[in-house]
Amino acid sequence: MDSIYKTANIKDFYKLDKILGEGSYAIVRKAIRKSDNLEVAVKIIDKASLESDDHLAIQSEVEIMSQIDHPNIVKVLEVFDDKSKLYIVLELMTGGELFDRIVEKELYNEKEAADVIRPVVDAIRYCHSMGVVHRDLKPENILYTTPDPDATVKISDFGVAKVISDELMLTACGTPGYVAPEILTGVGYDMAVDYWSIGVILYVLLCGYPPFYEESNEKLFEQIKSGKIDFSGEQWDKISKEAKDLVEKLLKVDPKERYKADQICKHPWITGEKALTKDLSYVTEKLRELNARRKLRRAQLMVLATTKLQRRIQQHQQKN
Structure with missing residues (x-):
């Protein structure tokens, strides 16, 4: 070193x-x-x-x-x-952020979403084997090496990552829409928080909008803690039951029930057996809108690591 x-x-x-x-x-x-x-x-x-x-x-x-x-x-x-x-x-990563790449695609389908998630899961499994938890997985932190169509996906920004021991972590950190419910309750958390964030990313990749969204952090945190996921609407009618199943397995409020790397990698949707190749170009349209809003609010949505987000979560914990 x-x-x-x-x-x-x-x-x-x-x-x-x-x-x-x-x-x-x-x-x-x-x-x-x-x-x-x-x-x-x-x-x-x-x-x-x-x-x-x-x-x-x-x-x-x-x-x-x-x-x-x-x-x-x-x-x-x-x-x-x-x-x-x-x-x-x-x-040097010259291929851009995850969502920027997807909105440029003329054709997009579940198989492509699975191809993005698979290396992210493998990278996180490796981090966890090294005793490192990322704690801030989000689309902005998933980059492509080059503009080539077959460019490699890589995770970046370990600014709030932590080497963990056997004790549960208590520091409130992350990005509001991607943060796991156990971080919000203050009872302590472990590496499973990274799999929750992967679940949120996967949900967005399949429909073009986030599973939890509120203008105020207070309402957003309540929504996340409830863990209620909505699969209604025409977008979800075209999504395979296997894709929905994996989202549900990742967005389990109880971290003990949440899927970990080995289970994710064996899931039939991730292996590609059940990922549909039906065109999801309507998702890229929704993602384009989300991306534009996200960039406008970049200053607010930038990682609220340590002090700012800690303060907000602590205020939320005190009220409850």
Whole structure:
């Protein structure tokens, strides 16, 4: 792990290029490695703008990601640390986010949705085997390596991931629409929270809208805790019973009843035996609308890790 950490000047090794994205305390730039012209992404974090919580979260993210090596997880190549900034050199993903890719498709069906979910489940199974829980799985964190039609899907952003012990976790974190009910109750939770998030993503992939949606977080949290899933409407009439069955197995309010990786991988819908190839172009239309709204509200929907979401969930727990 130590070998990826460098105290040298990053500019001696990489030529920094255009900005790819900006966040509250970091920018991501494209860069080119001087030794072999490899194109990479560099997450540049301004240390001065970090609170102590953020410092710890980033340190934890780097430590976790430097130990992870899986074909469906974005790889950390090197980390450069100087007085004012931290530079995290990452594999460059040029294929865009999950929903952006799907809305561009002319043809889309259940089999394609299964093909997306399968590598995500495999990556999460690997993380869990390493004792790491992601805690913030959502479509924005599922990226494609290149614009090619057969590009690899990879999970990114381990900003609120955690290495867990035998104890239950209590920290409230995640993104409101994708957060598992047990995180909201404050009684403690385990790795099963990642499978709930996969269930939410799968639901959206099949119909084009989320299973739980309310303007206020308070109402949203109540809806999530109820675990009531709606399969009514013309969209769901065209979806196979096996696909609905897997969604139900993932969105179980009781984490002990929720499907885990091995069960998901053996499910006939995931194996492709029962995933229909009937065109679901109406789903891409719905996803297009959802995507546009999501981008407008990006600032609100960005991960409310640690303090903000913790505060909201704690307020919710106190009321109940």
